[in-house]
Amino acid sequence: MPTIDTDDGTTLYYEWAGKEDGPVLVLSNSLGASLGMWDDQVAAFGERFHLLRYDDRGHGKSAAPEGPYSLDRLGKDVVALLDALGLDKVSWCGLSKGGMLGMWLGSKHPERIDKLVLADTAAYMPPPELWNERAATARDKGLQAMAPAILERWFTAAFREASPEAVEKVREMIVATPGEGYAATCEALRDMDQRTAIRSIEAPTLVVVGADDPATPPDQARAIHQAIPGARLAILDNAAHLSNIEQANIFNEVVLGFLGG
Secondary structure, X not given: OOEXXXXXXXXXXXXXEEOOOOOXXXXXXXXXXXXXXXXXXXXXXXXXXXXXXXXXXXXXXXXXXXOOOOHHHHHHHHHHHHHHOOOOOEEEEEEOHHHHHHHHHHHHOXXXXXXXXXXXXXXXXXXXXXXXXXXXXXXXXXXXXXXXXXXXXXXXHHHHHHOHXXXXXXXXXXXXXXXXXXXXXXXXXXXXXXXXXXXXXXOOEEEEEEOOOOOOOHXXXXXXXXXXXXXXXXXXXOOOOOHHHHOHHXXXXXXXXXHOO
């Protein structure tokens, strides 16, 4: 199993796919999801890019040490992964938490980022009480109890009705997420505020959001778009939070158009 160990001994799992001699594109996951959330992108993106998918600590096949975590800690994990794989500079496509990490990298390690795609994400997500409640529920009851509400935020009612198999696949990712890993990551997002930092991002940036996303609504995407010099904005109709799954073909077209695919 391909893994690396971070400076604090946490094991991170990763996978390669796509064009081996192509430029590297990292796909970074949402809170509560594993790298399988990008399955609908692998064929399309892999024709041009060497795709690196990975699971953050607390998620998927990576280790889930006791929290709380911080965005800096999650970001340092990414840098450790890139260093271990000998990757000096990559393009980045992150959704939700993955987008937050993309902003972190773009502002703190601009030399590592070629192009940046920030999907269904936010630079700041109050109130802290919301995250404290989610963390407590995850630790006390696990993700099984939380999955129905998460799926309602992640997909429109129409998609949940029309595509039950796709929704079930995501539900299985959610319930497989360790309660401590989810909770500790909630605490990282609770404490995040990148509204000022992202103004320094120089990498060409595309901001993507589902028009019906209740988790990180279009207004938050517009705020990121306005803060990052020269950024582009794409709002996808008939999509909620996981716009890369609900509108996979349009998402792929928009992102590849930006990346030059």
